[in-house]
Amino acid sequence: MRATIEVNDVRKRFGSTVALDGMSFTVEPGQVTGFVGPNGAGKSTTMRVILGLDAADSGSALIGGRPYRSLRSPLLHVGALLDAGALQPSRSARNHLLWLAHSQGLTAGRVDEVIERAGLGQVARRKAGGFSLGMRQRLGIAAALLGDPPVIILDEPFNGLDPDGIVWMREFLGELAGQGRAVLVSSHLMSELQDTAAHVVVVGRGRVIADTSVARLLAEVSGDRVTLRSTAPQEAARVLEQAGATVAAVDRDTLTVSGLPAERVVTLLGRYAVPFSEVTAHRATLEEAYMNLTRNAVEYRATTGQESAR
Structure with missing residues (x-):
């Protein structure tokens, strides 16, 4: 069941607006890949190109080595949720899924399976038009x-999604990846991706800015920054600066130390009997890393009134 998503040097313009400018990355099976970037960075356009909804001007987007348009019974190869509102509001949730299933040669039994898996069992026969956004998201997942x-x-x-729904989504995405699927997830909620994604693709201005593991990205952003609390801050600063660190005062008894790992800071302070009450290594968040990477990735603006980058 293993397959990849391969995006290779994809370029796409809408009139005078460049939406994708050589977008390239691969989504590997067995992990959740976060897909993040500012508004107008090209995330939604990339997804639409992968799914054959927009045609690339050049480059390729492949699912399991094949373009979407060549897939027979495409729901057997790729499942997607781009717009939770893309449904007929007068249909029940079950009937919405039934017509999709019939179009792919799938059974009503399979419909009932995904209804239960998405937590929609109690509302399956309600009209989807009355669903909250969170419930429509679950229907789209089904x-x-x-x-x-x-x-x-x-x-x-x-x-x-409400808090319970967010917890469910985290666990659900991890389960999908654990089954060997390639999972691509765009989100503006960095805290949720940090707890969910093993890999991240950061994009801006239609290009990839970073394509790396979440752990490696956070380590790079964290660096060797340490928060130190001491009743002898001047003595602590002198000892650490002599060892090559850069030290800055935060307040009367708190220092920020750069250039030495926390273990080395503790060793030096102990060797010179400098009192301290806290030595804490800085742990960057995915949001912090994202903000650093996308600081200059501003949103595109169309100049001719044509469709802007999405």
Whole structure:
């Protein structure tokens, strides 16, 4: 069931607006890949190109080595949720899934399976038009799972979920990746991706800014920064600066130390009998890393009134 998503040097313009400018990355099976960037960075356009909804001007986007348009029964190859509102509001949740299932040769039994898996059992026969955004997200997830595909693509799946729903989504995405699926998830909620994604692709201005593991990215941003609390801050600063650190005062008894790991700071202070009450290594968040990387990745603005980058 293993398959990859491969985006290779994809370029796309809408009139005078460059939406994708050589977008390239791979989503590997067996992990959740976060797909993040500012508004207008090209995330939604990239997803639409992968799914054959927009045609690339050049480059390729492949699912399991094949373009989407060549897939027979595509729900068996890739499941996607791009717009939770893309449904007929007068249909019940179950009927919405039934017509999708029938179009792919899938059974009503499979519909009932995904309804339960998405937590929709009690509302399956209610009209979808009355659903909250969170419930529509779950219905979209159920639709994406219908064909039991090896590839899952979700655009902002955490939107509209209550705290219980967010916990469910985290666990659910981890379960999908644990089954060997390639899972691509865009989100503006960095805290949720930090707890969910093993890999992250950061984009801006239609290009990839970073394509790395979440752990490696956080380590790079964290650096060797340490917070130190001491009743002898001047003595502590002198000892650490002599060892090559850069030290800055935060307040009367707190210092920020750069250039030495926390273990080395503790060793030096102990060797010179400098009192301290706290030595804490800085742990960057994915949001902090994201802000650092995308600081100059401003949103595109169309100049001719044509469709802007999405």
